[in-house]
Amino acid sequence: MSINKIDPNKWVDKYSDYLFNFTIVRVNDREVAHDLISETFLAGLKSMKNFKGEATERTWLISILKRKIIDHYRKTNSRKGKAEIKIQYNDDSNEGDWLEENAPDRFDKTAEDVMENEELGIAILECMEHLTEKQAKIFKMKTIDGFETEAICNEFDITPSNLWVIIHRARTTLAQCLEKNWF
């Protein structure tokens, strides 16, 4: 079994988008997500010596992050408990205090859709690890952030044809990686 090495100097470039998307769908607040990831990196640094190399760095960071997210939920829940308002939920004889409580969910977006999209996002980000650092950076800028071709060319000092070759390679690799489960 190959032993996975740890290199904290590369954590941000390699895993921050992955960790961020994992977090944002769970906490739904950019600032909170940012803080939780900071805490995860610091906790990772503190327990680096416990990393045995059996899992990948990313899996190990995710396991720390999951605990941080749970702690965050606990904290917000305990705060909520102090200011809790008892809501009269509906039973057979009354309709409940808050009519919103009875509002139907949006029919065009089900919980399954949300879960599937989340899984898809994670699958794409995992496949992006097969790309070189430069390919991943350029592909993300072009596809996710929607930068103009010219802006990316200027930033990386490449020609538009270089850019399209990089995009082509990235797209081919990603399509191959996603083909089995998502095509």
Add this chain to the structure above:
Amino acid sequence: MNNKKTLFIDCSEAAYCCDKKQYNEASLPEKLKMLLHLVFCKRCRKYSSHNNRLTELMEKSNIKTCTEDEKKVWKEGIKKELTDK
């Protein structure tokens, strides 16, 4: 007009047009030439359908990226912790 040169393109050019099309950057002539190429090239038809599907999945996934500022804060935090050790 030199029909052969302008109308018929090879696979690499078809792929180039197909990639540009994913970002709405292919011109009309490029799109037409690509479509013509797809009529007789099975391999490029497969690439094109995969490429379209990838675009669809990317949109559906709603992936977000971190800003450079956010990354900077994390990097500095890690650097500080490592030097303090």
